[in-house]
Amino acid sequence: MPFSLSTHCLSRLPLSEVLETLAPHTRFVEVMNDGRHYIEDAEVLLSHDFTYSIHAPARSVNIASVLGPMRRAAVEIICDSIELAVAADAKTVVFHPGYYAFTEEYEKAVSGLQESLAAINAYAEDAGVTACVENMGNWGYFFLKDTGDVSLIDGTPFCLDIGHANECGTLDAFLDVPFVHIHVHDNDGTKDAHAALGEGTIDVKAVASAIKRFGVSCPVLECETLDASLSSMKTLEALL
DSSP: OOOEEEGGGGTTSOHHHHHHHHTTTOSEEEEEOSGGGOOSSSHHHHTSOOEEEEEOOOTTOOTTOSSHHHHHHHHHHHHHHHHHHHHTTOOEEEEOOOBOSSGGGHHHHHHHHHHHHHHHHHHHHHHTOEEEEEOOOSOTTBSOSSGGGGGGGTTOOEEEEHHHHHHHTOHHHHTTSOOSEEEEOBOOSSSOOOBOTTSSSOOHHHHHHHHHHHTOOSOEEOOSSHHHHHHHHHHHHTTO
8 A cells, every 4th residue: 555745744844855855755745735835836746756645725724714705715725725736636635624713603604614615625526636624633613623523514525634533532433434535643642743653542453444444545644753754654554
């Protein structure tokens, strides 16, 4: 089974340098299209012979915003990453579900989230790209921290982040939710450490079983360091 390495593991380096560093270890890369690795065209990606997936910008993006102009701008940013994926011949884009700032705005935020998902799904379908929404860690009022929110995404392809789920204490439940893409990293359940598999409390055998059950073909190692990502690759490879 092939494995993908996220550029997150070298987030402080320029993207061109990251791709050079990853080249000896994999032919599959997920570009964290945010921070120092944010790009607006595929030129740097096309200079390397990788098969890519794209993680859309997330830090200042809220597709569930109750402020219409902000929400529509967030959708446009996700769609820009879909266009980037097309240019780089990437077949998968991952994005975050957003959040609501006040409990009183929950229903309005749900409506905004679902309107955004419909627009993103339509754009991705026209582009021939799978755009999947990712579950969140234990961060404020974010959606998709537990499986109770799965019904809100209404058929949007799902990316399971096992570290986020473990931080929220919901990993066992999320392993029963069909997913098409997966982010792999570990933690002790108290913070989103992006540690190597085996350094936290995640049941790696259960994760491997779910990967096989749902037929996910290229797990993404999204650890904090390259060494942790490579160690996790070996751990998971032994089980798959």
